[in-house]
Amino acid sequence: MAQASFDDVDLVIKTMATTIVDNAEYFAHLDSIVGDGDFGYSLRNGFEVVAADYDTFDRSSVGAVLKKIGIVISGKVGGVSGPIWGTAFLRAGAAAGDRTELAPEDVIAMLRAAITGIMARGGASLGEKTLLDALVPATDSLEAAIGDPALKGDHGVAAVQRAADVAVKAAEETKSMLAMRGRAAYTGERSIGSVDAGATAVGVILQAIASAWREKYGEGASA
Amino acid sequence: MAQASFDDVDLVIKTMATTIVDNAEYFAHLDSIVGDGDFGYSLRNGFEVVAADYDTFDRSSVGAVLKKIGIVISGKVGGVSGPIWGTAFLRAGAAAGDRTELAPEDVIAMLRAAITGIMARGGASLGEKTLLDALVPATDSLEAAIGDPALKGDHGVAAVQRAADVAVKAAEETKSMLAMRGRAAYTGERSIGSVDAGATAVGVILQAIASAWREKYGEGASA
Amino acid sequence: MRKFLNDPKKFVPEFLEGIALASGGSLKYEPKYNLIYRADMPKADRVSIIQGSGSGHEPAHTMIVGPGMLDAACPGDVFAGPPVEFVTETSKLMDTPRGVLYIVNNYTGDRTAWEMAKELCEAEGQKIGYLLVNDDVAVKDSTWTIGRRGVAGNFFVIKAAGAMADKGGSLEECVRVGEKVIANVRTMGIALSSCTPPVRGTPLFEIADGEMEIGIGIHGEPGRQRARMGTADEIVDLLLNAIVPDLPFKSGDEVALMVNGLGGTPISELYLLYGIAHKWLAAKGISVFRSYVGEYCTSLEMAGAHISLLKVDAEIKELLMAPAEIAYRVF
């Protein structure tokens, strides 16, 4: 896989932000089944600012822009999601540092830093029915793809798609889990049978990123 | 028409009391259309005591028993209906005095006294969509029947039935009236189109009395 | 029915018993006549103030018994004024040489009961004062001679008369300040849902989602007009445009502003309405002396609100600010 340029960073973040804004109601609905129904709306409070103001952010480095996003999210998003997503961006930004291009290994290091931050902030482990249950397997898949000779030479289009598919499948599998974190945990056994809102959101966002990536770099793409 | 004995007074009052108890929900429902839905329940609070305790009441005279009922109603029935119905019984009782039998003329005098009392207490006139709009025409009909040679010799069975029919028809006609009294009046024009609860109750009660009267004195009755 | 109830017919006695138990002994409950009364009243040197109306309007009026407010309350069933006998018993229980003040809301049922009781008690030598509250501007220019309803403004009448009684005012002085408040208070309400009397078990009427009932009564009696649901701004504008020209309230006036919840509307929404009303009045040069936001006179669990305006002068201000202590307190 090739280096990702700053254009690619812009693309990923903008895709993520608009996907979150467009799916706010859907995500909130998922959170209402055994949670309190605010998840999508809370995230939107932050990402609509990211979407609107992105072009004004300091983009001197990947670290700078991700930290700025982390601050916006912490400042605008309430509930669990503000500290969780805010921390994820701050940690990923710290891992990226002053790079202006990212090697595939850098992306993996950033995702791992984000995951560690989420775990530290919220105290959750894998299997507790949170967004980690989609984010971690997707990251694992992406990492495995880096060394996969079959996926070379396509700018990571297949690798990203595979990670997104893993996330969607993993999110679906949260259905059978007992919620141990967040408000859904209060419902105990009744949380079994519905997917986790955060994990599902990760799947939806990664699919949107995979599509955008394919449009830019896939066969028949203009670029 | 013949004299009414104390047995007949007992019959009329007991019929009235059980009819009110049995129709409480229906009467309350009628009151809910443009009123506040308590009418039948309020009346029941008093008449269920009348029904239960009637045999313990002082029945040394018609006046005594009606006054007692007036006191029970005033003591137990709230809303407009307590003072209105309570006053009606007190005034009818005063008109009956220490009689123990009632001539048809006595019954008319008692009804007129009740009507005057209701008007004094509630300030309503005819045509203002209250129970007066059934009670007054029924009383008029009964009075007219007293002099009617065609209705002689059947213990008033036909006369009472005719009065009850007049009450039902008059109650039906309250539909087109604008409510000027009670809570229904607050709805203004919207009160037009539904019958008055109090007037309808008068019709239902008089029909029950007419049936009881026929059962006792009509052709084929055991007595 | 989404209600905490045992036997629906015992709804009123059971909550009255709760009021007395919650009072720590300062209030007593008399089950025979459904009375809630101050354990330390009557007093020979103080006017007693009593009220009795339908239940279902809580905290009015059974939960506003206490120092500085009512001395006793005799509720009827839900939405039915009390039987005359309850009233005469209350009057006798609170009898004092200084006199007993009846504060009556203007409904036929309430009036007939209280006027009968007044006759009966005066005949027995009681000194009685009588105030008729009729603040609801929704009932306007009507041919129905009973006149306007008493609604949320009742709270101010009781507060002022209670403070005057506490100051040692005579029955005549209590009546005078009560009449002054009545002359200067105006109210109008709007409902967003119906309500369910416990004995009945079903809603009194239906308001579809997206509709509102303008000029609602507090007994579930429908208002004067059904309309498409408006924004909070539109609703405040509609209510104040009915209330303000009625007195009229004018630029330079000082007012007490009440936003009263009808039972099912959360206090957050009442404060939202309050803010809009406050700014609306300020724009007209009318300034708020004191605010009242919460539930004062409800209609069971109805969603909706009243706005009340009371024009204040120095005397009314002092009476409103005087201390009072009632069951329906916060601390």
Add this chain to the structure above:
Amino acid sequence: MRKFLNDPKKFVPEFLEGIALASGGSLKYEPKYNLIYRADMPKADRVSIIQGSGSGHEPAHTMIVGPGMLDAACPGDVFAGPPVEFVTETSKLMDTPRGVLYIVNNYTGDRTAWEMAKELCEAEGQKIGYLLVNDDVAVKDSTWTIGRRGVAGNFFVIKAAGAMADKGGSLEECVRVGEKVIANVRTMGIALSSCTPPVRGTPLFEIADGEMEIGIGIHGEPGRQRARMGTADEIVDLLLNAIVPDLPFKSGDEVALMVNGLGGTPISELYLLYGIAHKWLAAKGISVFRSYVGEYCTSLEMAGAHISLLKVDAEIKELLMAPAEIAYRVF
């Protein structure tokens, strides 16, 4: 949606503005960070007390800012704790050399925001105290490590800490009495209907008429069990049988007894529950020192109630009885 609203997204700022306007200048509203704060605070010689949690629980916590209670509150959106930035700004605004006390309800979202803020503010040299309220016995013996929720008992914690701050207590003393209250307060709730967050526009879940949700949260999160609707007697029995053995409360104990409405239940029903609970406790030898009946911590317009019991000693009694004055008052 049967709500008084303009733009649903402006629901929180609009009601906050109403609170400030209704306060007559004693409270201020800072729109940038959604703050409500006392105009006369902070003071150099008094601990400041602040809270911030999701909106939709009014009067908690934005309407209980005032002398003797909170000095500032920073709400998030409906059912979402405030963003960290709101918290740090509130903390800085109320900074005093005596220290700032954070009273936090035990939810992941609230905790993470307040713990992040504590780190940040301590790093800038602020003296911070921290109390975690977790009174809801419905969340019991759980494997989910976040532990019990903070619900209606929060009111008592604020009242006690606020009174201690008013007495001139140090930050440590405020923390000590707050922890004592937390150790002695237990709550459980029941819902009879769902609720509708304004931005969402539809009910969060459905409870059929004739059903009840036992152990409800205050964010519309379902409880632990759905059951057939019970009588008021059965419901009180069920709640007290969960609450009383948990501490446990024992014969001879004195308690503060709160019946808290969830927003859509009329106060008459709350008093009805109160009476039953009072007698239930009396039969077990537990006596009520002081009653609290009304809305303290709601869930928008949800029909339902919490029962809270606080075991009191001489110190807690004195703190509960101390004067306080908040937006959500009656007079």
